Amino acid sequence: SVMDLVDKMDENEWNYHGEGNKSLVVSHVQMSRVLRLLKYSSEDAENAPQTTEETFRQMENIVDFSNNVMSPLLGDKFVHSGEVVKLPLEFVRQLSIKVQHHRPAWRCDKVMDIYSGAALCLPNLTTPSIPTHNPPLCVEIKPKCGFLPSPEHVSKDIKTKVCRHCMHQRYKVASGKWKRKSLYCPLDLFSGNRQRMYFAIKHLIEEPQNNFKIFKGGKCIHGDRDEMLSVSSLLQKLRPYFSCGNGRNKTVLHDFIQVLVDSLLSSDEEGDEGVERRLEGRMVCEASLCSTEFLRTDPQPLPRDSVLGRILQVQLLDSLDIEGLLPLYRRVEQYLHHFPKERSRLQIDGPYDKAFLEKLQKCPAEDDGSIEYAVAKVQQYRVAMTAKDCSIMVTLVPRRDEEDGSERAAFSFSASILDLDPKPQDGVRRQQRLDHRVVSAYLRDDPGPS
Ligand code: ATP
Ligand code: MG
Ligand code: MG
Secondary structure (H helix, E strand, O other), X not given: OHHHHHHHOOHHHEEEEEEOOOEEEEEEOOOOEEEEEEEEEOOOHHHOOOOHHHHHHHHHHHHHHHHHHHHHHHOOOOEOOOEEEXXXXXXXXXXXXXXXXXXXXXXXXXXXXXXXXXXXXXXXXXXXXXXXXXXXXXXXXXXXXXXXXXXHHOOOHHHHOOOHHHHHHHHHHHOOOOOOOOOOOHHHHOOOOHHHHHHHHHHHHHOOOOOEEEEEOOEEEEOOOOOOOOHHHHHHHHHHHOHHHOOOHHHHHHXXXXXXXXXXXXXXXXXXXXXXXXHOOOOOOOOOOOOHHHHHOOOOOOOOOOHHHHHHHHHOOOOOHHHHHHHHHHHHHHHHHHOOOHHHHOOOOOXXXXXXXXXXXXXXXXXXXXXXXXXXXXXXXXXHHHHHHOEEXXXXXXXXXXXXXXXXXXXXXXXXXXXXXXXOOOHHHHHHHHHHHHHHHHHHOOOOOO
Protein backbone atom coordinates (compact mmCIF):
# COMPACT_ATOMS: atom_id res chain seq x y z
CA SER A 1 0.00 0.00 0.00
CA VAL A 2 0.97 3.64 -0.35
CA MET A 3 1.06 3.86 3.46
CA ASP A 4 4.12 1.58 3.41
CA LEU A 5 5.67 3.59 0.63
CA VAL A 6 5.42 7.07 2.08
CA ASP A 7 9.00 6.97 3.33
CA LYS A 8 10.50 6.08 -0.04
CA MET A 9 8.30 8.06 -2.39
CA ASP A 10 9.77 8.54 -5.85
CA GLU A 11 8.36 11.30 -8.07
CA ASN A 12 9.30 9.27 -11.15
CA GLU A 13 6.58 6.78 -10.24
CA TRP A 14 3.82 9.40 -10.25
CA ASN A 15 2.30 11.18 -13.24
CA TYR A 16 0.04 14.17 -13.63
CA HIS A 17 -3.54 12.89 -13.80
CA GLY A 18 -5.84 15.90 -13.65
CA GLU A 19 -7.05 18.75 -11.52
CA GLY A 20 -10.05 20.76 -10.46
CA ASN A 21 -10.40 24.17 -8.92
CA LYS A 22 -9.32 22.99 -5.50
CA SER A 23 -7.00 20.06 -5.94
CA LEU A 24 -4.42 18.46 -8.19
CA VAL A 25 -4.29 14.72 -8.74
CA VAL A 26 -1.35 12.46 -9.64
CA SER A 27 -1.55 8.76 -10.42
CA HIS A 28 0.90 5.95 -9.76
CA VAL A 29 2.49 4.25 -12.78
CA GLN A 30 1.74 0.75 -11.49
CA MET A 31 -0.57 0.71 -8.50
CA SER A 32 -4.17 1.72 -9.11
CA ARG A 33 -3.85 4.69 -6.75
CA VAL A 34 -3.99 8.47 -6.92
CA LEU A 35 -2.81 11.23 -4.62
CA ARG A 36 -5.00 14.31 -4.34
CA LEU A 37 -3.15 17.43 -3.19
CA LEU A 38 -4.69 20.78 -2.33
CA LYS A 39 -4.09 23.88 -4.41
CA TYR A 40 -4.28 27.51 -3.43
CA SER A 41 -4.38 30.77 -5.29
CA SER A 42 -0.96 32.28 -5.74
CA GLU A 43 -2.33 35.83 -5.45
CA ASP A 44 -5.45 35.72 -3.33
CA ALA A 45 -4.42 36.50 0.24
CA GLU A 46 -7.67 34.99 1.52
CA ASN A 47 -6.51 31.54 0.46
CA ALA A 48 -2.95 31.98 1.67
CA PRO A 49 -1.38 28.71 2.68
CA GLN A 50 -2.58 27.65 6.11
CA THR A 51 -0.39 26.01 8.70
CA THR A 52 0.53 22.35 8.22
CA GLU A 53 -1.74 21.43 11.09
CA GLU A 54 -4.69 23.27 9.52
CA THR A 55 -4.14 21.54 6.19
CA PHE A 56 -4.17 18.11 7.84
CA ARG A 57 -7.29 19.07 9.77
CA GLN A 58 -8.93 20.10 6.48
CA MET A 59 -7.97 16.80 4.86
CA GLU A 60 -9.34 14.80 7.81
CA ASN A 61 -12.55 16.81 7.54
CA ILE A 62 -12.85 15.90 3.86
CA VAL A 63 -12.50 12.18 4.66
CA ASP A 64 -14.94 12.36 7.60
CA PHE A 65 -17.50 14.27 5.55
CA SER A 66 -17.26 11.77 2.73
CA ASN A 67 -17.46 8.75 5.08
CA ASN A 68 -20.06 9.89 7.59
CA VAL A 69 -22.27 12.26 5.60
CA MET A 70 -22.05 11.82 1.82
CA SER A 71 -21.56 8.06 1.76
CA PRO A 72 -24.71 7.26 3.82
CA LEU A 73 -26.70 9.74 1.72
CA LEU A 74 -25.43 8.65 -1.71
CA GLY A 75 -24.89 4.96 -1.01
CA ASP A 76 -21.61 3.40 0.04
CA LYS A 77 -21.28 1.39 -3.16
CA PHE A 78 -20.65 4.67 -5.00
CA VAL A 79 -18.30 6.41 -2.56
CA HIS A 80 -14.59 5.80 -1.88
CA SER A 81 -13.37 8.19 0.76
CA GLY A 82 -9.65 7.39 0.81
CA GLU A 83 -7.19 8.20 3.57
CA VAL A 84 -4.96 11.08 4.56
CA VAL A 85 -1.23 10.50 4.08
CA LYS A 86 1.82 12.54 5.03
CA LEU A 87 4.30 12.84 2.19
CA PRO A 88 8.00 13.79 2.39
CA LEU A 89 8.29 17.49 1.47
CA GLU A 90 11.17 16.85 -0.92
CA PHE A 91 8.97 14.42 -2.88
CA VAL A 92 6.14 16.97 -3.05
CA ARG A 93 8.48 19.71 -4.32
CA GLN A 94 9.93 17.49 -7.04
CA LEU A 95 6.43 16.39 -7.96
CA SER A 96 5.19 19.97 -8.33
CA ILE A 97 8.06 20.71 -10.74
CA LYS A 98 7.42 17.52 -12.68
CA VAL A 99 3.68 18.08 -13.18
CA GLN A 100 3.86 21.80 -13.95
CA HIS A 101 4.16 21.57 -17.74
CA HIS A 102 1.34 19.01 -17.98
CA ARG A 103 -1.13 21.39 -16.38
CA PRO A 104 -3.69 23.21 -18.57
CA ALA A 105 -2.80 26.91 -18.75
CA TRP A 106 -6.24 28.04 -17.57
CA ARG A 107 -5.76 26.17 -14.29
CA CYS A 108 -2.39 27.74 -13.51
CA ASP A 109 -3.78 30.68 -11.53
CA LYS A 110 -3.41 28.31 -8.60
CA VAL A 111 -0.39 26.41 -7.31
CA MET A 112 -0.03 23.06 -5.64
CA ASP A 113 0.48 22.97 -1.87
CA ILE A 114 4.12 22.03 -1.37
CA TYR A 115 4.37 23.06 2.27
CA SER A 116 2.22 20.68 4.28
CA GLY A 117 2.97 17.26 2.77
CA ALA A 118 -0.70 16.41 3.26
CA ALA A 119 -2.47 14.41 0.57
CA LEU A 120 -5.47 12.20 0.12
CA CYS A 121 -4.74 8.72 -1.16
CA LEU A 122 -7.61 7.25 -3.18
CA PRO A 123 -8.17 4.28 -5.48
CA ASN A 124 -7.58 5.28 -9.10
CA LEU A 125 -11.08 5.03 -10.52
CA THR A 126 -9.82 5.23 -14.11
CA THR A 127 -7.75 2.03 -13.87
CA PRO A 128 -9.95 -0.73 -12.47
CA SER A 129 -7.87 -3.82 -11.83
CA ILE A 130 -9.85 -6.17 -14.04
CA PRO A 131 -7.90 -7.89 -16.81
CA THR A 132 -9.29 -7.09 -20.28
CA HIS A 133 -8.19 -7.32 -23.89
CA ASN A 134 -8.95 -3.64 -24.50
CA PRO A 135 -7.99 -1.02 -21.90
CA PRO A 136 -11.00 0.06 -19.78
CA LEU A 137 -12.90 3.20 -20.75
CA CYS A 138 -13.88 5.62 -18.02
CA VAL A 139 -16.18 8.57 -18.43
CA GLU A 140 -16.29 11.38 -15.92
CA ILE A 141 -19.35 13.60 -15.80
CA LYS A 142 -19.76 16.63 -13.59
CA PRO A 143 -23.53 16.87 -13.95
CA LYS A 144 -24.28 20.05 -11.90
CA CYS A 145 -27.75 20.88 -10.54
CA GLY A 146 -30.55 18.76 -12.05
CA PHE A 147 -33.75 20.60 -11.08
CA LEU A 148 -35.37 24.04 -11.02
CA PRO A 149 -36.03 25.77 -7.67
CA SER A 150 -39.58 25.85 -6.36
CA PRO A 151 -41.42 29.07 -7.33
CA GLU A 152 -42.34 29.80 -3.68
CA HIS A 153 -38.87 30.88 -2.77
CA VAL A 154 -37.47 32.77 -5.75
CA SER A 155 -37.82 36.47 -6.55
CA LYS A 156 -37.04 36.21 -10.27
CA ASP A 157 -39.43 34.24 -12.45
CA ILE A 158 -36.63 33.25 -14.83
CA LYS A 159 -35.17 30.94 -12.16
CA THR A 160 -38.24 28.70 -12.45
CA LYS A 161 -37.85 28.47 -16.23
CA VAL A 162 -34.16 28.34 -17.12
CA CYS A 163 -31.83 26.14 -15.09
CA ARG A 164 -28.85 27.50 -13.23
CA HIS A 165 -26.27 25.80 -15.45
CA CYS A 166 -27.76 27.21 -18.64
CA MET A 167 -27.94 30.72 -17.16
CA HIS A 168 -24.36 30.39 -15.96
CA GLN A 169 -23.21 29.43 -19.47
CA ARG A 170 -24.14 32.82 -20.85
CA TYR A 171 -22.28 34.49 -17.99
CA LYS A 172 -19.18 32.33 -18.43
CA VAL A 173 -18.90 32.92 -22.18
CA ALA A 174 -19.51 36.66 -21.83
CA SER A 175 -16.90 36.95 -19.08
CA GLY A 176 -14.36 35.02 -21.17
CA LYS A 177 -14.06 31.87 -19.05
CA TRP A 178 -15.08 29.72 -22.03
CA LYS A 179 -14.86 30.53 -25.71
CA ARG A 180 -17.96 28.64 -26.71
CA LYS A 181 -21.26 27.98 -25.05
CA SER A 182 -22.01 24.40 -24.09
CA LEU A 183 -25.46 23.16 -25.12
CA TYR A 184 -25.45 20.62 -22.27
CA CYS A 185 -28.45 20.92 -19.96
CA PRO A 186 -28.37 19.03 -16.63
CA LEU A 187 -32.16 18.78 -16.54
CA ASP A 188 -32.05 16.62 -19.65
CA LEU A 189 -29.38 14.36 -18.13
CA PHE A 190 -31.36 13.93 -14.88
CA SER A 191 -34.68 13.51 -16.70
CA GLY A 192 -34.57 9.71 -16.89
CA ASN A 193 -35.85 10.08 -20.45
CA ARG A 194 -33.41 8.22 -22.70
CA GLN A 195 -33.76 10.61 -25.62
CA ARG A 196 -33.17 13.69 -23.51
CA MET A 197 -30.21 11.98 -21.82
CA TYR A 198 -28.81 11.08 -25.23
CA PHE A 199 -28.77 14.72 -26.28
CA ALA A 200 -27.32 15.87 -22.97
CA ILE A 201 -24.38 13.48 -23.37
CA LYS A 202 -23.92 14.35 -27.04
CA HIS A 203 -23.58 18.01 -26.06
CA LEU A 204 -21.10 17.11 -23.32
CA ILE A 205 -18.95 15.29 -25.89
CA GLU A 206 -19.07 18.23 -28.29
CA GLU A 207 -18.22 20.91 -25.72
CA PRO A 208 -16.86 19.24 -22.58
CA GLN A 209 -15.64 22.36 -20.72
CA ASN A 210 -14.99 21.04 -17.20
CA ASN A 211 -18.07 18.80 -17.16
CA PHE A 212 -16.85 15.83 -19.18
CA LYS A 213 -13.74 13.71 -19.59
CA ILE A 214 -12.98 10.34 -21.12
CA PHE A 215 -10.11 8.15 -19.92
CA LYS A 216 -8.75 5.21 -21.85
CA GLY A 217 -6.46 2.90 -19.88
CA GLY A 218 -6.18 5.61 -17.21
CA LYS A 219 -5.15 8.39 -19.63
CA CYS A 220 -7.40 11.35 -20.39
CA ILE A 221 -8.22 11.26 -24.14
CA HIS A 222 -11.06 13.79 -24.27
CA GLY A 223 -11.84 16.96 -22.31
CA ASP A 224 -9.72 18.92 -19.84
CA ARG A 225 -7.54 20.38 -22.57
CA ASP A 226 -6.60 23.78 -23.86
CA GLU A 227 -6.52 22.74 -27.49
CA MET A 228 -9.60 22.39 -29.67
CA LEU A 229 -11.21 19.01 -29.45
CA SER A 230 -12.19 16.97 -32.41
CA VAL A 231 -15.08 14.60 -32.02
CA SER A 232 -13.94 12.58 -35.02
CA SER A 233 -10.55 11.88 -33.46
CA LEU A 234 -12.35 10.73 -30.33
CA LEU A 235 -14.50 8.37 -32.36
CA GLN A 236 -11.33 6.99 -33.91
CA LYS A 237 -10.16 6.02 -30.44
CA LEU A 238 -13.54 4.56 -29.47
CA ARG A 239 -14.03 2.56 -32.66
CA PRO A 240 -12.21 -0.63 -31.46
CA TYR A 241 -14.79 -0.95 -28.68
CA PHE A 242 -17.93 -0.74 -30.78
CA SER A 243 -19.60 -2.48 -33.69
CA CYS A 244 -16.77 -5.03 -33.88
CA GLY A 245 -14.31 -2.28 -34.67
CA ASN A 246 -15.64 -1.43 -38.11
CA GLY A 247 -18.64 0.75 -37.39
CA ARG A 248 -19.27 4.07 -39.02
CA ASN A 249 -18.72 7.19 -36.91
CA LYS A 250 -22.42 7.67 -36.38
CA THR A 251 -22.91 4.13 -35.04
CA VAL A 252 -19.88 4.36 -32.76
CA LEU A 253 -21.16 7.58 -31.23
CA HIS A 254 -24.65 6.16 -30.90
CA ASP A 255 -23.51 2.93 -29.23
CA PHE A 256 -21.14 4.76 -26.90
CA ILE A 257 -23.87 7.09 -25.67
CA GLN A 258 -26.35 4.23 -25.27
CA VAL A 259 -23.93 2.33 -23.03
CA LEU A 260 -23.45 5.46 -20.94
CA VAL A 261 -27.19 6.01 -20.60
CA ASP A 262 -27.60 2.36 -19.54
CA SER A 263 -24.98 2.68 -16.85
CA LEU A 264 -26.36 5.99 -15.53
CA LEU A 265 -29.86 4.50 -15.24
CA SER A 266 -28.89 1.11 -13.90
CA SER A 267 -30.40 0.33 -10.50
CA ASP A 268 -29.99 -2.64 -8.16
CA GLU A 269 -33.30 -2.00 -6.50
CA GLU A 270 -36.08 -4.26 -7.73
CA GLY A 271 -39.13 -2.42 -9.01
CA ASP A 272 -37.42 0.95 -8.59
CA GLU A 273 -40.27 3.45 -8.59
CA GLY A 274 -38.19 6.44 -9.48
CA VAL A 275 -37.48 9.78 -7.84
CA GLU A 276 -40.69 11.25 -6.46
CA ARG A 277 -42.94 13.25 -8.74
CA ARG A 278 -43.04 16.41 -6.62
CA LEU A 279 -40.62 17.58 -9.26
CA GLU A 280 -43.33 17.79 -11.89
CA GLY A 281 -42.63 20.87 -13.98
CA ARG A 282 -39.25 21.44 -12.37
CA MET A 283 -37.35 19.06 -14.62
CA VAL A 284 -37.59 20.97 -17.90
CA CYS A 285 -35.38 23.91 -18.84
CA GLU A 286 -36.53 26.42 -21.42
CA ALA A 287 -32.97 27.03 -22.60
CA SER A 288 -32.46 23.39 -23.57
CA LEU A 289 -32.61 22.70 -27.28
CA CYS A 290 -34.20 19.31 -26.72
CA SER A 291 -37.11 18.98 -29.03
CA THR A 292 -40.45 19.56 -27.36
CA GLU A 293 -41.47 16.23 -28.84
CA PHE A 294 -39.24 14.39 -26.35
CA LEU A 295 -40.54 16.48 -23.51
CA ARG A 296 -44.08 15.35 -24.18
CA THR A 297 -43.32 11.64 -24.37
CA ASP A 298 -44.37 9.58 -21.37
CA PRO A 299 -42.33 10.56 -18.37
CA GLN A 300 -39.82 7.84 -17.58
CA PRO A 301 -38.93 8.38 -13.94
CA LEU A 302 -35.28 8.46 -12.97
CA PRO A 303 -34.62 5.28 -10.90
CA ARG A 304 -34.09 6.25 -7.25
CA ASP A 305 -31.24 3.85 -6.77
CA SER A 306 -29.33 4.78 -9.94
CA VAL A 307 -26.25 6.93 -9.57
CA LEU A 308 -28.12 9.94 -11.02
CA GLY A 309 -31.17 9.30 -8.83
CA ARG A 310 -29.04 9.21 -5.70
CA ILE A 311 -27.26 12.44 -6.59
CA LEU A 312 -30.51 14.22 -7.46
CA GLN A 313 -32.08 13.26 -4.13
CA VAL A 314 -29.15 14.77 -2.23
CA GLN A 315 -29.23 17.91 -4.40
CA LEU A 316 -32.90 18.28 -3.46
CA LEU A 317 -31.87 18.90 0.17
CA ASP A 318 -31.62 22.44 -1.18
CA SER A 319 -35.38 22.86 -0.78
CA LEU A 320 -35.52 26.62 -0.20
CA ASP A 321 -33.16 27.88 -2.90
CA ILE A 322 -30.43 30.29 -1.84
CA GLU A 323 -33.04 33.06 -1.57
CA GLY A 324 -35.24 31.14 0.84
CA LEU A 325 -32.21 30.02 2.82
CA LEU A 326 -30.70 33.46 3.29
CA PRO A 327 -32.86 34.57 6.28
CA LEU A 328 -31.97 31.31 8.05
CA TYR A 329 -28.29 31.78 7.26
CA ARG A 330 -28.54 35.28 8.75
CA ARG A 331 -30.18 33.86 11.87
CA VAL A 332 -27.23 31.49 12.28
CA GLU A 333 -24.62 34.19 11.67
CA GLN A 334 -26.29 36.56 14.12
CA TYR A 335 -26.52 33.87 16.78
CA LEU A 336 -22.86 32.95 16.34
CA HIS A 337 -21.94 36.61 16.55
CA HIS A 338 -23.54 36.79 20.00
CA PHE A 339 -22.51 33.32 21.15
CA PRO A 340 -19.26 32.46 19.36
CA LYS A 341 -18.65 29.48 21.66
CA GLU A 342 -21.81 27.81 20.32
CA ARG A 343 -20.05 27.29 17.01
CA SER A 344 -18.56 24.00 18.07
CA ARG A 345 -21.66 22.66 19.88
CA LEU A 346 -23.69 23.34 16.73
CA GLN A 347 -20.97 21.61 14.67
CA ILE A 348 -20.91 24.44 12.15
CA ASP A 349 -17.51 23.44 10.70
CA GLY A 350 -17.65 19.83 11.81
CA PRO A 351 -16.73 17.42 13.19
CA TYR A 352 -18.56 15.65 10.39
CA ASP A 353 -19.68 12.63 12.39
CA LYS A 354 -22.87 10.58 12.84
CA ALA A 355 -24.40 13.28 15.04
CA PHE A 356 -23.89 15.85 12.27
CA LEU A 357 -25.82 13.69 9.80
CA GLU A 358 -28.59 12.98 12.32
CA LYS A 359 -29.18 16.67 13.06
CA LEU A 360 -29.38 17.38 9.37
CA GLN A 361 -31.82 14.53 8.73
CA LYS A 362 -34.05 15.16 11.75
CA CYS A 363 -34.69 18.77 10.83
CA PRO A 364 -38.42 19.57 11.42
CA ALA A 365 -40.53 20.31 8.35
CA GLU A 366 -41.68 23.69 9.67
CA ASP A 367 -39.58 26.57 11.00
CA ASP A 368 -40.06 26.66 14.77
CA GLY A 369 -37.91 29.76 15.05
CA SER A 370 -35.08 27.85 16.71
CA ILE A 371 -31.39 28.15 16.01
CA GLU A 372 -31.26 24.36 15.54
CA TYR A 373 -33.75 24.55 12.68
CA ALA A 374 -31.76 27.29 10.97
CA VAL A 375 -28.48 25.42 11.37
CA ALA A 376 -29.98 22.19 10.01
CA LYS A 377 -31.33 23.96 6.91
CA VAL A 378 -27.99 25.65 6.26
CA GLN A 379 -26.22 22.29 6.63
CA GLN A 380 -28.71 20.65 4.25
CA TYR A 381 -27.97 23.39 1.76
CA ARG A 382 -24.21 22.87 2.08
CA VAL A 383 -24.60 19.12 1.56
CA ALA A 384 -26.74 19.81 -1.52
CA MET A 385 -24.00 22.15 -2.83
CA THR A 386 -21.51 19.29 -2.58
CA ALA A 387 -23.88 17.07 -4.58
CA LYS A 388 -24.24 19.81 -7.22
CA ASP A 389 -20.46 19.93 -7.61
CA CYS A 390 -19.49 16.26 -7.54
CA SER A 391 -18.45 14.06 -10.46
CA ILE A 392 -19.64 10.65 -11.60
CA MET A 393 -17.02 8.23 -12.86
CA VAL A 394 -18.50 5.53 -15.07
CA THR A 395 -16.19 2.60 -15.70
CA LEU A 396 -16.86 0.56 -18.83
CA VAL A 397 -15.04 -2.74 -18.95
CA PRO A 398 -15.20 -4.42 -22.34
CA ARG A 399 -16.42 -7.97 -22.16
CA ARG A 400 -16.15 -10.73 -24.72
CA ASP A 401 -19.42 -12.56 -24.60
CA GLU A 402 -19.12 -15.81 -26.54
CA GLU A 403 -22.83 -16.64 -26.37
CA ASP A 404 -23.95 -13.12 -27.15
CA GLY A 405 -23.73 -13.02 -30.93
CA SER A 406 -25.08 -9.46 -31.16
CA GLU A 407 -23.18 -6.76 -33.02
CA ARG A 408 -23.33 -4.31 -30.11
CA ALA A 409 -20.28 -4.19 -27.87
CA ALA A 410 -20.85 -5.67 -24.45
CA PHE A 411 -19.57 -3.90 -21.39
CA SER A 412 -19.84 -4.43 -17.72
CA PHE A 413 -20.19 -1.08 -16.02
CA SER A 414 -19.89 0.43 -12.59
CA ALA A 415 -20.24 3.96 -11.29
CA SER A 416 -18.54 5.93 -8.53
CA ILE A 417 -19.05 9.42 -7.19
CA LEU A 418 -16.03 11.59 -6.48
CA ASP A 419 -15.16 15.09 -5.31
CA LEU A 420 -17.32 15.12 -2.17
CA ASP A 421 -15.63 17.88 -0.19
CA PRO A 422 -17.63 19.85 2.40
CA LYS A 423 -18.47 23.39 1.27
CA PRO A 424 -17.53 26.06 3.81
CA GLN A 425 -20.17 27.92 5.83
CA ASP A 426 -19.32 31.27 4.23
CA GLY A 427 -19.74 29.60 0.83
CA VAL A 428 -23.44 30.38 1.34
CA ARG A 429 -22.69 34.11 1.12
CA ARG A 430 -20.63 33.61 -2.01
CA GLN A 431 -23.43 31.57 -3.55
CA GLN A 432 -25.89 34.33 -2.84
CA ARG A 433 -23.73 36.96 -4.57
CA LEU A 434 -23.01 34.65 -7.51
CA ASP A 435 -26.69 33.77 -7.86
CA HIS A 436 -27.54 37.45 -8.05
CA ARG A 437 -24.82 38.12 -10.65
CA VAL A 438 -25.70 35.13 -12.84
CA VAL A 439 -29.42 35.85 -12.85
CA SER A 440 -29.17 39.57 -13.49
CA ALA A 441 -26.58 39.00 -16.20
CA TYR A 442 -28.89 36.51 -17.86
CA LEU A 443 -31.78 38.95 -17.73
CA ARG A 444 -29.62 41.79 -19.04
CA ASP A 445 -27.72 39.55 -21.42
CA ASP A 446 -24.62 41.29 -20.14
CA PRO A 447 -22.12 39.74 -17.75
CA GLY A 448 -21.06 42.84 -15.84
CA PRO A 449 -17.81 42.76 -13.85
CA SER A 450 -16.79 39.22 -12.95
P1 ATP B 1 -13.70 20.80 -8.67
O1 ATP B 1 -13.11 22.00 -9.27
O2 ATP B 1 -14.63 20.07 -9.59
O3 ATP B 1 -14.29 21.00 -7.30
P2 ATP B 1 -11.54 19.46 -7.29
O4 ATP B 1 -10.46 20.46 -7.31
O5 ATP B 1 -12.31 19.33 -6.03
O6 ATP B 1 -12.53 19.70 -8.51
P3 ATP B 1 -11.45 16.63 -7.99
O7 ATP B 1 -12.63 16.77 -8.86
O8 ATP B 1 -11.59 15.79 -6.78
O9 ATP B 1 -10.84 18.06 -7.64
O10 ATP B 1 -10.23 16.01 -8.81
C1 ATP B 1 -9.78 16.59 -10.02
C2 ATP B 1 -9.80 15.56 -11.13
O11 ATP B 1 -8.92 14.49 -10.81
C3 ATP B 1 -11.16 14.90 -11.32
O12 ATP B 1 -11.97 15.68 -12.16
C4 ATP B 1 -10.77 13.54 -11.91
O13 ATP B 1 -10.57 13.65 -13.31
C5 ATP B 1 -9.45 13.25 -11.24
N1 ATP B 1 -9.66 12.38 -10.06
C6 ATP B 1 -9.98 12.76 -8.82
N2 ATP B 1 -10.09 11.70 -7.99
C7 ATP B 1 -9.83 10.61 -8.73
C8 ATP B 1 -9.79 9.18 -8.47
N3 ATP B 1 -10.04 8.68 -7.25
N4 ATP B 1 -9.48 8.37 -9.50
C9 ATP B 1 -9.23 8.86 -10.71
N5 ATP B 1 -9.25 10.16 -11.03
C10 ATP B 1 -9.54 11.04 -10.06
MG1 MG C 1 -14.13 18.04 -9.40
MG1 MG D 1 -14.33 19.83 -5.62
